Amino acid sequence: MSHKHTLRVDAIAIQLGGDLVGDGARELSGLSSLADAGPSDISFYSDLRYSKLLESTRAGALITKEPVSELKIPQIVHPDPFLAFLELVDEFFPVPPASGGIHPLAQVSESARLAEKVTVMPFASIGDEVSIGAGTVIHSGVVIEARASVGDNCTLCPNVIVRERCRIGARVILQPGCVIGGDGFGFARRDGKFIKVRHVGTVDIEDDVEIGANATIDRATLGRTLIHRGVKIDNLVHIGHNVEIGEDSAMAAQAGVSGSTVIGKRVLMGGQVGMVDHLTIGDDAILIAQSGVIGNVASGAMVSGYPARPHKEVLKSTAELRRLSELRKEVRALEEQVRALQQKAANDE
Amino acid sequence: MSHKHTLRVDAIAIQLGGDLVGDGARELSGLSSLADAGPSDISFYSDLRYSKLLESTRAGALITKEPVSELKIPQIVHPDPFLAFLELVDEFFPVPPASGGIHPLAQVSESARLAEKVTVMPFASIGDEVSIGAGTVIHSGVVIEARASVGDNCTLCPNVIVRERCRIGARVILQPGCVIGGDGFGFARRDGKFIKVRHVGTVDIEDDVEIGANATIDRATLGRTLIHRGVKIDNLVHIGHNVEIGEDSAMAAQAGVSGSTVIGKRVLMGGQVGMVDHLTIGDDAILIAQSGVIGNVASGAMVSGYPARPHKEVLKSTAELRRLSELRKEVRALEEQVRALQQKAANDE
């Protein structure tokens, strides 16, 4: 993944479908942020918060929404500079083609069905009746257990585990060490002792999902744990048994969802958020980092704190709390004044 | 783990030792929750909170404590419907027998001692002088280091790590990716720099314990980290060096216990709970999710919040906090009234 390419600015402008301002013959060999870019890098500007960096950037070219007249470097005017920049990443850092074969040190069951152009790296283990879609890459140390299925063009990074009968859609990325389909944490408690509830359900991960490194998605007790299309889950997140997460929702690192909670579409969850079991979180809700959610959350609501409440109320309470010693002093002063009034009234009698 | 079985309701009633009400000839092929069951599934009813589901369930048969006269399906009356249901899981989803052999792609030291019917899957690595008890299943990618021991009928799921000299009892389940016996986080700090404290102690896990996916149990500095019989630990939990957890305690996902803390028996810890080091938590204590525990907790106490306090107090404080702006208004009103009284008193003079 080294950058072998050198590209001219005018060629880049054509590729991105942007308008060129300035010298199109400038050659570039990399891309970088405004702060880190050097003279052979192209950068982008799309956020007013970074306007100060325009004065000091050493970038060799810029992708921008509006031409920046002060900058004496070639510019490509594009309606979405960040998206254009992301497109260029693949130019400068081309994804290396996968080997497209099964390494002799991999272990693949005879009853597994592998489609075309599947790559299986050393020490990966693929169980009975597993099916793997075309173009999928299975890295070293991955374990896919019996009767699981993985769709087309997925990436299973090193040491990923997909347990028996779980289903992974297409274009899913499983970051290193994540565990799909471990047992849910379910026990019957009798006389103070725990009796294990076997988890015979599965996990179903739809298309275009990404799961972070060392995250854990538990299988259902019965039925299935369901991660809908386009969901993005960060590192070290925990998803309990029978949870359902709606399309295009995202969870930041170390968040956790307890069993049977149902999360809507486009919900955003900050890092270290926790949710108790059997909740319903409405579409487009925002759960701010470290929230401890113990009740249902309405669609579009923004909550924070423990126990989680509307974020505006939390901010207000926090401000009130800071002024609490001041309030106490005011009450003390009032007591003094009332005592004086009482004294006076008594004297007057 | 597909369900090949079809069972008649009367046969199920006999097996469970329950009383049959209705048509015993009905054939069933699966089991499910009241909400998800279809006509060929048996379900159970044991919790009044789900009584509404009885009206709409499509289940083909029901296990229940008291007959539900409105339901026109065969019923099995049993004193503990949920336990009876769990027993049936093994009927409909029989545990597949383990292969009972050592895969040629596993690596087992010549000095390791394996009892009868041990299964070792591909790419598992078993070190010198390790002992493994009868019937234990070692999945792919598991690493058991030198002089560790594992008891009878354990399950070590894929990529589990048991480091040198650690001891695992009988019937222990280690979910995928958990790490038993990594070094504790201990350093001497001298002139602002850290000097590593080598951890030469071990981890001792007693019988009937379950440890969750990607959880980490650190080895002791000296002596041992000790997880007593029947403890259940969920995914991504952290247990520090020299911790001791009493029998039949349970910890939900992402909770963490710092070094040398001693937890009693039957303690329940919610998700994301944290505890500082060197604490003592009494028997039967309940630590509510996300609690930050910085002092000892008495037996039977229920605490929450940060810093953790008795849960009743926390609820009261939270309620007070919400009414704080109201209190502030009352104080403002009082100030007005006192000022008026003062004014009046001054005028009267």
Next chain:
Amino acid sequence: MSHKHTLRVDAIAIQLGGDLVGDGARELSGLSSLADAGPSDISFYSDLRYSKLLESTRAGALITKEPVSELKIPQIVHPDPFLAFLELVDEFFPVPPASGGIHPLAQVSESARLAEKVTVMPFASIGDEVSIGAGTVIHSGVVIEARASVGDNCTLCPNVIVRERCRIGARVILQPGCVIGGDGFGFARRDGKFIKVRHVGTVDIEDDVEIGANATIDRATLGRTLIHRGVKIDNLVHIGHNVEIGEDSAMAAQAGVSGSTVIGKRVLMGGQVGMVDHLTIGDDAILIAQSGVIGNVASGAMVSGYPARPHKEVLKSTAELRRLSELRKEVRALEEQVRALQQKAANDE
């Protein structure tokens, strides 16, 4: 790692450079804490909090700063008893020499460059153009991807993953299952859908760093995520893309740092601390366990709570909060008194 050694107290005193008090001929075969030591163990005393244990300890010898006259056992007087004790650990528990070879069941690319005395255990996988320094030990199941480099005398515990092009310095310890160089959690959101930001940057870990079990250090979007010399990171910690952590800082278990945050030198972070992105944390700051940090923290500051504030303020607020119902009662009493005064004033007219 069994203790084969028996050492005389006088020999130990010479080795540690300490002064012997008492019978130097006493033979010892192990070391332990004051509480756990038996007659053949040496222990140490350096913390006044443990002075009570001196009365009951059964230790056979003691390392101490000042002679303890009440104790009738041989003592070694040393200016830093704990450091002296740590030095002795290596005597009683000598580190077993590594095999110093490549196991036939490991997979090492032909283009990888391994220095002298590198150990590679079974099922480890070392990619193209990887370089490994002298004396480094690669345990079972480790994956080191193409063009990554690892310095001298490192230990990569079982199932550690170092992704492509990441750089590890010398004497680094990576505990089991940690992931170096997974993709950062970065997405462009367009019309409610997420577009993946490819992460083509790297992770750079300097000398003498230790990373805990199942911790995750994400690679940079562009540029690098940077962990400076001497940093110690505990289990299950999450470090986002493009984060920088200054020399000799330490993070306890389950803490998390969001993307692009810059942490100074000698910063101490407690367990389960969380930080939002793009913050600056000054040198020597202390972030108390479970803090939720949403703003910059000044050098030397100590913060706690959510949102994190100066710890002294938090303690004060917490105390105030506990007395809130009392304050409310005082306001009620005042209202009564004011009403009585108003009544009286009205009557007087």
